[in-house]
Amino acid sequence: NAGVTQTPKFRILKIGQSMTLQCTQDMNHNYMYWYRQDPGMGLKLIYYSVGAGITDKGEVPNGYNVSRSTTEDFPLRLELAAPSQTSVYFCASSTWNQPQHFGDGTRLSIL
Amino acid sequence: GDSVTQMEGPVTLSEEAFLTINCTYTATGYPSLFWYVQYPGEGLQLLLKATKADDKGSNKGFEATYRKETTSFHLEKGSVQVSDSAVYFCALNEWAGGYNKLIFGAGTRLAVHP
Numbered sequence: 001n002a003g004v005t006q007t008p009k010f011r012i013l014k015i016g017q018s019m020t021l022q023c024t025q026d027m028n029h030n031y032m033y034w035y036r037q038d039p040g041m042g043l044k045l046i047y048y049s050v051g052a053g054i055t056d057k058g059e060v061p062n063g064y065n066v067s068r069s070t071t072e073d074f075p076l077r078l079e080l081a082a083p084s085q086t087s088v089y090f091c092a093s094s095t096w097n098q099p100q101h102f103g104d105g106t107r108l109s110i111l
Numbered sequence: 112g113d114s115v116t117q118m119e120g121p122v123t124l125s126e127e128a129f130l131t132i133n134c135t136y137t138a139t140g141y142p143s144l145f146w147y148v149q150y151p152g153e154g155l156q157l158l159l160k161a162t163k164a165d166d167k168g169s170n171k172g173f174e175a176t177y178r179k180e181t182t183s184f185h186l187e188k189g190s191v192q193v194s195d196s197a198v199y200f201c202a203l204n205e206w207a208g209g210y211n212k213l214i215f216g217a218g219t220r221l222a223v224h225p
Contacts, residue, residue: 004154031210042115042200042215043155050210090154097211099145099204102154 002026006091006103013081013110021076021106023091029101031094032074033058034066036087037105043090049074081110113138117201117216124191124223132186132219134175134201142203144168144177144184149198149218158186158199191223 007022025032030051035043045058049068063085065077074093078085088107092100118133136144143162147155159168164179173188184201201216 006154033210033213040217042202042217043213045212048210056209092155094211097143097204097206099157099160100211100213102147102156104152104154 004091004093004101004103006089006106008106009104010107011109013078013108015081015083015110017081018077018079019081021078021089021091021108023074023076023103024072025074025091025093025101026072027093027101028071029093029095030071031096031100032068033092033094033100034064034074034076035090035092036060036085037090038087046076046089083110086110113142113203113205113214115201115203115214115216117199117219120198120218120220122219122221124221126193126223126225127190128223130186130188130191130195130221132199132201132221134184134186134216136182136184136201136203138182138203138205140205141179142205144175145202145204145213146173146175146184146186147200147202147215149200151197155200191221193223193225196221196223 004025033048034046047066049055091103094100145160146158148158159170161168161177167176198218
């Protein structure tokens with residue numbers, strides 16, 4: 001019973017590089033979310049999706065893009081990495097009005 | 112807008128001590144309330160929840176009561192263990208016109224020593 005799986009767990013990028021953070025869930029949840037967690041702070045929502053083909057911005061979307069071609073997958077794309085994007089990224093999923101299930105996170109450093 | 116405020120950490124306790132982590136919220140509606148726990152190197156796990164006023168959520172010896180009159184959802188445990196060392200997040204869930212929006216507090220780090 002995998003739940004929400006994120007890859008990679010750790011990554012170091014140089015400024016200006018791009019990368020995709022992968023997220024997949026096996027619970028057939030319609031809703032999926034991407035958050036970032038900065039030190040000493042709560043989680044901030046980057047993007048969310050209410051189903052395949054439907055995505056929308058959260059609180060802090062600048063510098064990121066997402067897609068949702070299937071129910072299971074919700075990748076997060078950084079096009080031009082900046083030091084301000086150094087953070088821990090969490091993917092989550094849920095059904096309507098139910099608690100969100102989180103992955104173990106991706107720790108990203110941009111130098 | 113809606114918000115969640117938690118007591119600042121770190122909270123340091125000896126094993127078997129009583130734990131309280133304060134959480135208050137501001138909301139225009141009647142949100143569901145949650146406590147999530149994050150163990151080192153892991154993602155957030157749902158610890159307990161309450162969906163309406165006076166509900167008590169409980170799990171693994173932890174409990175919290177949804178107090179509408181004081182807009183609070185304090186987390187308590189009667190006897191903590193070293194394995195309870197983690198970061199605890201209070202959160203509220205509201206329907207944001209298209210999705211379930213989770214608003215988190217800043218988190219409270221708990222360290223329990225033998």
